[in-house]
Amino acid sequence: MKLSRRELGIGAGAAALATVYGRPGWAQAPIVIKYSHVVANDTPKGKGSLKFKELAEKYTGGKARIEVYPNSSLYKDKEEIEALQLGAVQMLGPSTAKFAPLGAKEFEGLDLPFAFADDAAFAKAAKGDIGKFLMDKLTSKGITGLAFWDNGFHMVSANKPIINPADLQGLKVRISGSKVADQYFRKLGAIPQILAFSEVYQALQTGVVDGCENTASNYLSQKFHEVQKHITISYHAHLQYAVIVNSKFWGGLPADIRNPLNKAMDEATEYTNSIASQENTDALAEIKKSGKTELHTLTPQQRKAWQVAMQPTWQWAESRVGKEIVALLQKSAAS
Secondary structure (H helix, E strand, C coil), X not given: CCCCHHHHHHHHHHHHHHHHHCCCXXXXXXXXXXXXXXXXXXXXXXXXXXXXXHHHHHHCCCCEEEEEECCCCCCCHHHHHHHHHHCCCCEECCEHHHHHHHCCHHHHHHHCCCCCCCHHHHHHHHHCHXXXXXXXXXXXXXXXXXXXXXXXXXXXXXXCCCCCHHHHCCCEEEECCCHHHXXXXXXXXXXXXXXXXXXXXXHHHHCCXXXXXXXXXXXXXXXXXXXXXXXXXXXXXEEEEEEEEEHHHHHCCCHXXXXXXXXXXXXXXXXXXXXXXXXXXXXXXXHHHHCCCEEEECCHHHHHHHHHHHCHHHHHHHHHHCHHHHHHHHHHHHC
């Protein structure tokens, strides 16, 4: 029997509070935190999630138990944030593009093309004014932002070489849902298609879409490279996640539980962001070694052509994500 949203929320919320505050015969039961995400365990986010589990259970002395559900095994892209708000799951690590449907469109600013020169530039922005500005937008949604996790830069793939911007003309390209990504692909003449991450492999294999954008670690772990003949190392946009929790659940935790969990998250974040670059480098090498797809590296002139072709997205984005976040990103890029 499928529960209504109200029943699901009440039931999950009551269970969480009972676990936290205890009841006769249950005082020693650990607090269970269900952490759902959509990628594989052997990706930066997957490894970071398992690192958080390890540290959280260690630092709380077993008073908290973290159940990690990777690969959309619990919820798919479109389901997970609603499940978090209802209390059916306590923690998520969605890509930042997923927050726009909540009314936090400012997060899509992070998807602007060529917004970050490298991973260090993204890390600086996430820890500074940009990161705080964005996380504050979640408070009114019943969500608390804990950390930003890096996953590197997007490459683009298809069954034909994509070297110049015009090569994308007419191709159906899978995107995760960001209107900014939708716009910059339209600027190149592509036809963006929104699909859940768990559906991408089959869509590429069957020709439902012609190509996609993603990081090297996701291409390898999801085997996208096996059903795409060409991958261009375009690094045209950055992919990042925000680790978030249900505010009511998080606020209801005793301090002797929440403080160790915060410590575990801080250390898991440092770990995840430190391995992201190397994971993508190693994945790129594995993809090349497999011989199943041809890799193309853009020359500086070709990369500049992509930058120029996508640049109008920045002006367009002011009306979508707001002038304030665009100005913050421009200031960050300039520095």
